Amino acid sequence: MDESFGRRLRDRLGKHGPLCVGLEPAPALPAAWGLDDSPAGLERFSRTVIDAVGDVAAVVEPHAACYERWGSRGVAVLERAVAGLRECGAPLVLDAGRGGAGGAMAAYAEAYLDRGSPLAADAVTLIPYPGFASLAGAITSAVADDAGVFVRPRTAAPARPARSRRARRARSAWCWTPGSPCWTPRSPPPRRPRPRGSPRGRPRAD
Template sequence: MSTFGARLRTAMDTYGPLCVGLDPHPQILTDWGLPVSAAGVRRFGEICVDAFAGQVAVVKPQSAFFEEYGSDGIAALEATLAAFRVAGTLTILDVKRGDIGSTMAGYARAYLRDDAPLAADAITVSPYLGFGSLGPALDLAATTGRGLFVLALTSNPEGASVQHARIGGESVAAAMVSGAAAANAGAGENGILGSVGLVVGATVGSAPRDLGIDLAAANAPILAPGFGAQGAGLDEAREVFGAALPNVLAASSREILAAGPQVASLREAARRTLH
C-alpha cells in the first residue's frame, strides 16, 4: 500500500501542483444555472468530475456546501468523492474536524476508513485542542494510507492571534509544524513527502520566518490557499514557503469555478492558474 504522501508527489509531478477547490456555494450554483439545492450540488459535482478528473493533481470538496442540504447533500458529496476515486484523482475533503478521544476517532472512521461512504484520500483537521487530540486520525490515516492536513498558519485576520501566540517560547504554529514533522519522520527520501501535511496560507507573508518555522524540515505537503482570486502568485509563494516551495500544493477555487459550467472553460482556467 503506497502512502498518501507518495501518491501526492506522483500526482503533483504528473499534473502540476494544483488543488482545485470544489466550493458549490449558492452564488456559484446560481451563476452556473443550477438550483440552489441538493440536486444542484449533485450536478455541480458531476460537472467537476467531467472537468477535473484525470486533469489536475487534487480536488478539494468543501463539505459545508454539501452538508447544508442535509442527507441529500451528503449523498451528493458521497457520489462526487466516489467518482473521483474511480477516476484515480486524489481528493482532500475540507472538513476541518477536531475533537478529543472517541469523538475524534468517530470523525476519523467517517473519512479515513477504507469502506467509509465519505472516504477521501486526505482530510483537513483542526489541532486547536492540542496536536495530541489528532491521535486517532493520525493512527487511522497511517493504517489506511491516507493523509491529514493540519491547520497551521491560516490567512484569516483572526488566525494570527492564536497561531502566533507563544507558549514556553514556541509559537502555536511552530508547535503544529513540529507535530507534523514528528509524524512524518522516516516517511521516505528522494522527494517523497510525508502524509501529514500543513495548511499554510499563501498570503501570510513573512510569518514563517518571523516565527522561526522551517517548513521544509517538516517533509510535509503544504496545502496553500490564497492563489488566484485571493491574490497570491509566485513571488508571494517564494516569500512564504522558501525552500519548501517544491512541497506546496496551490489551492484555488473561485477563480477557476468562475469559468464554469462549461467543462472546457473550467479545464482552461485550471491550466492558467499556475502559468
C-alpha cells in the same frame, strides 16, 4: 491502497503538475452557472467539475460544509462525488476542518479515512485547537489506511484567533512517530548567541 498518500500525491504531481481544484459550491456559485441552489443543483455542479478536471488535476478538494448544509441529501451528494473522484483516479482531499478530542476524533477518522466509509478520502483537513495530542487517533488511522492529514494550526482569515497568530512566534515543535500513542513536544535547536554589540533586528538597505 498499495501506496501511501504521500507517494500517490508525488506521482500525481509529477504527471499533472501542482493544480489543486477546490470543489466549494457555495450558494452563489451554482447560481452563476444557471443551476438551482438545491441538492440537485449541487450534484450537477459537482459532476460537471469532476468530469472537467478529474483527469488533469493533481488534487481535488471538496469542501464538506457546502454539502452538509443540505443535511442528509447533501451528504449523499458528497458520497457520490467521492465515488466519482475515485473512478477518475484523482486524489481526494476532503476539506472537513474537523477538530475534537478522544472519541470525537476517532469518529471523524472512521468517517473520512476508513477505507470502508462512503466518505473515505485520500486525506482530510484537521484543526488542532483542542491540542495536538487530539490528532493522534486520526493520524494513526491515516497511517493504517495509507491516507494523509493536513493540519491547519494557522489561518489567513482576518478574524483568526490569537492562538493562530502566536503559532508564528512559538519556538516549541511537536512531533509524532508511527506507533506512538500521541504527539510529543520536541525542543528546537537552541538559538545561536548574538554577538555582543551587534544591532537587533535585520539590517536595513538604505
